[in-house]
Amino acid sequence: TISPTPQVLSLNMSTGMRRVGLTADAAREAGEDISRSTVACVRVGSTIMLDLVTDSPSGGTVRDPSSRLHLQSHKTTSLNCDPSSILSPGDEDEDGETFVELGAQGYSDLRFMDVSLSSRNTYESSRRQSAPGHIGLSVDSSELALHFFLCEPKSPSQNVPGWKLFGKVAARESPPKDSRTIQQESVPGGLTSVSAPNLLSEGEYEARAGKAGSGGTSPTQPQHGRRKNLDFEPLSTTALILEDRPSNLPAKSVEEAQRHRQEYDEMVAEAKKRELKEAQRKRKEMKERFKQEDSIANAMVVWNHDILPNWDNMRNTRRVRELWWQGLPPNVRGKVWSLAIGNELNITPELYDIFLSRAKERWRSFSETGTEADDGASLADRESSLDLIKLDISRTFPPLFIFQKGGPYHDLLHSVLGAYTCYRPDVGYVQGMSFIAAVLILNLEEADAFIAFANLLNKPCQLAFFRVDHDLMLKYFAAFEVFFEENLPRLFNHFQISNLTPDLYLIDWIFTLYSKSLPLDVACRVWDVFCRDGEEFLFRTGLGILRLYEDVLLQMDFIYSAQFLTRLPEDIDSDRLFACIATMPMLNGNKKWSQVSSSKHKKTGK
Amino acid sequence: MAKQYDVLFRLLLLGDSGVGKTCLLCRFTDNEFHPSHISTIGVDFKMKTLEIDGIKVRIQIWDTAGQERYQTITKQYYRRAQGIFLVYDITSERSFQHIMKWASDVDEYAPDNIQRILIGNKSDEEEKRQVATGQGNKLAKDYGMDFFETSASTNYNITESFTRLAEQVLAANKKDLDLLRASVTDELNLAALEEEEGITDGAAASQKGCWC
Numbered sequence: 059t060i061s062p063t064p065q066v067l068s069l070n071m072s073t074g075m076r077r078v079g080l081t082a083d084a085a086r087e088a089g090e091d092i093s094r095s096t097v098a099c100v101r102v103g104s105t106i107m108l109d110l111v112t113d114s115p116s117g118g119t120v121r122d123p124s125s126r127l128h129l130q131s132h133k134t135t136s137l138n139c140d141p142s143s144i145l146s147p148g149d150e151d152e153d154g155e156t157f158v159e160l161g162a163q164g165y166s167d168l169r170f171m172d173v174s175l176s177s178r179n180t181y182e183s184s185r186r187q188s189a190p191g192h193i194g195l196s197v198d199s200s201e202l203a204l205h206f207f208l209c210e211p212k213s214p215s216q217n218v219p220g221w222k223l224f225g226k227v228a229a230r231e232s233p234p235k236d237s238r239t240i241q242q243e244s245v246p247g248g249l250t251s252v253s254a255p256n257l258l259s260e261g262e263y264e265a266r267a268g269k270a271g272s273g274g275t276s277p278t279q280p281q282h283g284r285r286k287n288l289d290f291e292p293l294s295t296t297a298l299i300l301e302d303r304p305s306n307l308p309a310k311s312v313e314e315a316q317r318h319r320q321e322y323d324e325m326v327a328e329a330k331k332r333e334l335k336e337a338q339r340k341r342k343e344m345k346e347r348f349k350q351e352d353s354i355a356n357a358m359v360v361w362n363h364d365i366l367p368n369w370d371n372m373r374n375t376r377r378v379r380e381l382w383w384q385g386l387p388p389n390v391r392g393k394v395w396s397l398a399i400g401n402e403l404n405i406t407p408e409l410y411d412i413f414l415s416r417a418k419e420r421w422r423s424f425s426e427t428g429t430e431a432d433d434g435a436s437l438a439d440r441e442s443s444l445d446l447i448k449l450d451i452s453r454t455f456p457p458l459f460i461f462q463k464g465g466p467y468h469d470l471l472h473s474v475l476g477a478y479t480c481y482r483p484d485v486g487y488v489q490g491m492s493f494i495a496a497v498l499i500l501n502l503e504e505a506d507a508f509i510a511f512a513n514l515l516n517k518p519c520q521l522a523f524f525r526v527d528h529d530l531m532l533k534y535f536a537a538f539e540v541f542f543e544e545n546l547p548r549l550f551n552h553f554q555i556s557n558l559t560p561d562l563y564l565i566d567w568i569f570t571l572y573s574k575s576l577p578l579d580v581a582c583r584v585w586d587v588f589c590r591d592g593e594e595f596l597f598r599t600g601l602g603i604l605r606l607y608e609d610v611l612l613q614m615d616f617i618y619s620a621q622f623l624t625r626l627p628e629d630i631d632s633d634r635l636f637a638c639i640a641t642m643p644m645l646n647g648n649k650k651w652s653q654v655s656s657s658k659h660k661k662t663g664k
Numbered sequence: 665m666a667k668q669y670d671v672l673f674r675l676l677l678l679g680d681s682g683v684g685k686t687c688l689l690c691r692f693t694d695n696e697f698h699p700s701h702i703s704t705i706g707v708d709f710k711m712k713t714l715e716i717d718g719i720k721v722r723i724q725i726w727d728t729a730g731q732e733r734y735q736t737i738t739k740q741y742y743r744r745a746q747g748i749f750l751v752y753d754i755t756s757e758r759s760f761q762h763i764m765k766w767a768s769d770v771d772e773y774a775p776d777n778i779q780r781i782l783i784g785n786k787s788d789e790e791e792k793r794q795v796a797t798g799q800g801n802k803l804a805k806d807y808g809m810d811f812f813e814t815s816a817s818t819n820y821n822i823t824e825s826f827t828r829l830a831e832q833v834l835a836a837n838k839k840d841l842d843l844l845r846a847s848v849t850d851e852l853n854l855a856a857l858e859e860e861e862g863i864t865d866g867a868a869a870s871q872k873g874c875w876c
Binding site: 445446449450452453454455456462486488489490492493526528531561562565566569570574616617620621624625 | 681682698700701702703704705706707708709710711724729731733734736737740
C-alpha cells in the first residue's frame with residue numbers, strides 16, 4: 059500500500075458573504091493541480107503571493123493578470139501561521155476586494171494547509187476551457203512560505219472541464235453548473251474545500267460531490283469530467299484525489315476509505331474551528347484597541363486641560379499620580395517629562411546654542427587639522443569621545459532608521475550629545491547616553507531635549523553610573539539585592555547559586571533607562587513613572603521584570619538567564635509588566651528605597 | 665537525560681569600541697552579520713557548543729562594551745574567564761595601539777593561566793587598512809599569542825579563531841580535564857571546578873535555543 063503522506067490542501071472561496079465552493083469539477087481540477095505541485099520551500103516572510111496561470115486552449119501558457127494575487131500579510135511569529143491577509147487583486151475593478159487567509163497548522167509539520175480566498179464580488183480567475191497547466195502559489199510571510207510551482211500542461215486536444223475560483227460563471231462546455239448550485243454545494247461543509255490529498259479516495263470524492271450535488275444538479279457530473287480525464291491521461295494526481303490508488307494498484311478498502319474520509323472531515327472541522335476562533339480573537343483585539351484609543355484621547359484632554367495648567371498644585375494629587383501610572387498620552391509625554399525632570403541646572407535654550415556652537419567649532423577644527431586645541435583633557439580621550447559619538451549614533455535604535463546617517467534625527471542626536479560633552483567635559487560622552495538622548499529627542503524639541511538630558515544625567519544615580527563610579531554603582535546593586543531578596547526570595551536564591559550578579563543585567567538597564575532592553579513604547583511608560591518617582595522606580599522596574607519572568611528564569615541556568623535578561627522578549631506587555639511592578643513594594647521591613655540605598659552608601663561609603 | 669556538553673568555559677571579547685566584537689560574535693554563534701549593530705552596554709552574552717577532539721565544549725562568550733570608561737566594570741569579569749580575545753580593527757591604528765593597554769589589563773586582572781588570542785578584524789576592508797598584517801603578527805609573537813585576521817562581514821577566519829582559542833583553553837586545562845575524565849563522574853565541568861553554576865543544566869538544556 060502507499061502510505062498516505064498527506065498534503066491536505068483546502069481552498070475556500072466565497073462570493074459575497076457566503077462561502078461558496080468551487081464547482082465540483084473546478085475543485086477537482088484545482089485539486090489536481092495542487093496535489094501535483096510540490097512544496098519547494100517553506101519559509102515565512104511578509105508577503106503572500108498567489109499566482110495562477112492557466113493554459114489557453116491553444117496550448118500556450120497564459121498568465122492571467124487578474125489571477126495574480128498579491129497578499130501582504132502581517133508578520134506573525136507564532137508557529138501557527140495564520141496571517142489573514144489583504145490581497146490586492148491586480149487589475150480587478152473596485153469591488154473586487156479580495157481576502158485571502160492562509161493557515162498552516164504546525165510549523166515543521168505542514169500537514170494541513172488551508173487557503174481561503176473570498177471576494178466581495180465574483181472573482182473569476184479562470185478561463186473557460188482552462189486546462190490548468192500552471193499554478194504557482196507562493197506564500198511568503200515571516201516564517202513560512204510555500205512555493206507551489208507546477209507546470210504540466212495537458213494536451214490541448216482534450217476537452218477539459220473548466221474550473222473557476224469564484225463563482226457565477228460556468229466555465230465549461232460540458233453541462234454547466236450554475237452559481238446556485240455552487241452555493242448550495244457549499245452549505246454542507248460550511249467551509250468549502252478543494253482537497254488534494256491522497257487521503258481522499260475516489261469513492262469519497264464522489265460521495266462528497268454527490269452530497270453536494272444532491273441540492274440540485276446532476277450528481278454524476280463530476281464523474282464525467284474525471285472519466286474523460288482518465289481516458290486520456292491518468293495523471294498521478296488525478297489518481298491521488300479521485301482514486302483511492304493509482305490505477306495500477308489495487309483499490310482502497312472500504313474501511314480505509316471510510317477512515318480517510320473521516321480524517322479529512324476532522325481536518326476540515328478543525329480548520330473551521332480555528333478560523334472562528336481567530337475571528338473572535340481579532341474582534342476582541344479590535345475592541346481592545348478602540349477602547350485603548352478612547353482612553354488615550356480622554357487622558358489627553360484631562361492632561362491638557364486640567365493637569366498641565368495647574369501643574370504645581372495637581373502633580374502630587376492621587377488622581378494625577380494614578381493617571382500618570384497608567385502611562386502618559388504620547389503627545390503630552392515630552393511636556394510632562396520636562397516638567398517632572400525640572401531644570402535645576404537652569405539651562406536655557408540660549409545656553410544650549412552656545413554649547414552647540416562650541417561643539418561644532420570643535421568638530422570643525424578637529425576635522426580640519428586632525429587635532430584640536432588642547433584645553434586640558436587628554437587629547438586621545440577627546441578624540442575618541444568625538445569618534446565614539448559618531449559611531450554610537452548609528453548604533454542607536456538601528457531598526458528605527460532615524461538616527462542613522464541620513465536619517466531625520468541623525469544630526470539632532472549628534473548636536474545634543476556634542477553639546478553635552480562641551481557642557482559637562484567632566485562627564486563627557488559615555489556609551490548608553492545616546493539612547494537616553496534619542497528617547498528625549500523623540501518626545502521633545504531639540505533645546506528642551508537637551509535641557510531634560512542634562513538635568514536627567516545630573517541626578518545622583520545617573521551621575522554615579524555615567525561617571526562609572528564603580529563603588530557607588532556597587533552600592534546601588536547592593537540596595538537592589540536587598541529588595542530583590544525581600545520580594546523574590548526564590549529567584550534571588552536561584553541567581554545566587556548560578557552566580558548571576560545583578561550588575562550583569564542592571565548595567566544595561568540603568569545606563570539606558572531600559573530604552574535598549576525594553577520595547578520603546580514600554581520603555582517610555584517606564585520613563586513616565588521614573589520621571590514621577592525617581593531612581594527608585596528604575597530598580598523597581600527591574601524587580602517587576604524579574605517577577606514577570608520569574609517562572610522561566612527559575613528554569614534557566616546562568617547563560618540562559620543572562621542572555622534572556624540582556625535581550626528581553628520583544629512582545630513584553632506593558633500592562634502585565636506594570637501589574638508586576640505594582641506588586642513590588644519598595645519596602646524592606648519599614649525601610650524605603652532611599653533609606654536602604656543611603657545606608658548602603660554610608661556603610662561602605664568612602 | 666543526554667548530556668549537552670562535557671566542558672563549559674567562558675571566553676571574553678575585549679577591544680576598543682567599534683572594532684566589531686559583537687559582529688564577530690554574531691557571526692560565530694548565529695552566522696549573522698549586521699553592519700550597524702546596536703551598541704553594547706556593559707556586557708552581553710552568547711553561547712555555542714563546539715566539538716573538539718570528541719569533547720563537547722560549551723563556550724559562553726561575554727561580549728563587553730569597548731569604551732575605556734567601562735573598563736572599571738569589565739575588568740571585574742576578567743577573572744571569570746578562561747580565554748580572552750583581544751580584538752582590534754585593521755582600519756584603525758588607534759585600536760591596534762590600544763591592544764597593549766588591553767593586554768596589560770588582562771595580565772593584571774585575569775587568572776594566570778588565561779589563554780589569549782589576537783584578532784585583527786575587518787580584513788575585508790583592505791583599502792582602508794592602517795595596520796599591516798606583519799604588525800599584528802609581530803605583536804602577537806611578542807605576547808606569545810596566536811593571531812588571526814578575520815572578517816565578520818565575509819565570514820573569514822571566524823570559526824577558526826574561536827575554535828583555536830577553545831582548543832588552547834582545553835589544552836591549558838588538560839590536567840583538570842584528564843582528572844575528570846578518569847574519575848567516574850560523568851559531568852566534566854571546568855566551570856564547576858571554579859565554584860560557579862554547576863547546577864540545573866539539565867533544566868536549561870531542555871530549552872536549548874529558545875532564548876537566543
